[in-house]
Amino acid sequence: MSDIERLLPHRTPFLFVDELLEVSDEKIVGTRTYTDKEFFFPGHFPEYPVVPGVILVETMAQCGGAGVNKLGLLGDDALFFLATIEKAKFRRQVRPNETVRMEISNDRISARVLKQSGKCFVGDELAAEASWMCMVGDKAQL
Secondary structure, three states, rough: OOOOHHHOOOOOOOOOOEEEEEOOEEEEEEEEEOOOOOOOOOOOOOOOOOOOOOHHHHHHHHHHHHHHHHOOOOOOOOEEEEEEEOOOOOOOOOOEEEEEEEEEEEEEEOOOEEEEEEEEOOOOEEEEEEEEEEEEEEEOOO
């Protein structure tokens, strides 16, 4: 099991974080390389494959969740479920075999709510940005 798999409940084909580069109370930085083998490329779009915007938002949320879990801020039994997505903007297409760097800010962390915002970059180019809120659940109560 990889370090990321220890931090997130997601698994292939819906695990979108490869590595955490920096984790602090204020900032989480991680990466994801979308290979040409991703399940969504044959349908989005066959002639010009791009990573769907909703996948980029999910990638940022997963990166943020992995970082919060690595910090141990909400306990080992915490699960995060997206509740809102706001201010999503897509600035650059992400193509097969490109690496995205996510920079996530922890805006609010409590026992019941996780609010974060983030940006995805390909190199120095901004690809996407959004803010989101997750409801925090407990694995034992599910």
